[in-house]
Amino acid sequence: MSIQHPWDLTPAEARAVQAELAGSVDATSPLPAWRTLAAADVSFDRGGTVLFAAVVVVEAGSFRLIERAGLAAPARFPYVPGLLSFREAPALLEAFDRIKTRPDVVLCDGQGIAHPRRLGIASHLGLRLDLPTIGCAKSRLCGKYDEPGADRGDRSPLVDKGEVVGAVLRTRAKVAPLFVSPGHRCDLESAVGLVLDTTRKLRLPIPARMAHEYVNEIRREAKSG
DNA sequence: GCGACAG
DNA sequence: ATCTTGTCGC
Numbered sequence: 108m109s110i111q112h113p114w115d116l117t118p119a120e121a122r123a124v125q126a127e128l129a130g131s132v133d134a135t136s137p138l139p140a141w142r143t144l145a146a147a148d149v150s151f152d153r154g155g156t157v158l159f160a161a162v163v164v165v166e167a168g169s170f171r172l173i174e175r176a177g178l179a180a181p182a183r184f185p186y187v188p189g190l191l192s193f194r195e196a197p198a199l200l201e202a203f204d205r206i207k208t209r210p211d212v213v214l215c216d217g218q219g220i221a222h223p224r225r226l227g228i229a230s231h232l233g234l235r236l237d238l239p240t241i242g243c244a245k246s247r248l249c250g251k252y253d254e255p256g257a258d259r260g261d262r263s264p265l266v267d268k269g270e271v272v273g274a275v276l277r278t279r280a281k282v283a284p285l286f287v288s289p290g291h292r293c294d295l296e297s298a299v300g301l302v303l304d305t306t307r308k309l310r311l312p313i314p315a316r317m318a319h320e321y322v323n324e325i326r327r328e329a330k331s332g
Numbered sequence: 333g334c335g336a337c338a339g
Numbered sequence: 340a341t342c343t344t345g346t347c348g349c
Binding site: 148149150151186187188189191194195216217218221222223227228242244245246247248249286 | 336337338339
């Protein structure tokens with residue numbers, strides 16, 4: 108079965124596509140050693156008619172910027188909980204097309220398999236890019252969990268319908284935890300390990316912060332000039 | 333039928 | 340996501 112499909116779908120069609128694509132997701136393979144890491148993020152204007160997408164690629168360990176690309180595009184799909192990728196993925200894929208480097212792994216702003224149909228934006232992007240991806244969200248979409256301990260590194264399983272779909276991970280002491288889940292070609296332990304390895308004093312992984320700042324930079328300059 | 337609901 | 344500065348606390 109092909110993972111190719113159009114993006115201009117109705118919500119019902121989009122859900123059907125997700126249900127089928129989920130069968131191709133690999134959330135059990137350990138992540139191979141990585142030397143380059145990419146992070147993707149999206150930002151919006153007030154009305155939500157235009158979206159800005161950006162991807163940054165950094166070097167492991169040093170987080171030195173290797174490459175980055177960003178763009179503005181019309182939002183062709185509304186925000187519907189559970190269908191985020193149909194709104195943001197097209198623009199992000201365009202940004203990836205403008206990157207020369209093929210990163211070893213990609214950090215995505217949103218869920219991986221911690222999704223009602225197991226196909227959050229990280230998993231969806233992983234399939235389309237055929238790259239390892241990790242879902243790193245700031246809040247929960249589905250699943251139940253116990254509040255993790257207050258120290259950095261403390262975690263608790265995120266369980267949905269009896270299945271462990273991710274981890275609620277404290278990346279900074281006493282600060283709201285992150286919701287980490289495998290996107291594609293990566294297992295949960297690898298995902299949690301990478302998020303901790305790329306997080307320092309702030310809640311978000313360094314590359315994710317870089318992508319966030321960059322995409323907002325693009326949005327700001329789009330307003331003025 | 334009543335909540336919940338990534339960004 | 341976005342509207343928004345300073346301020347409180349570790």
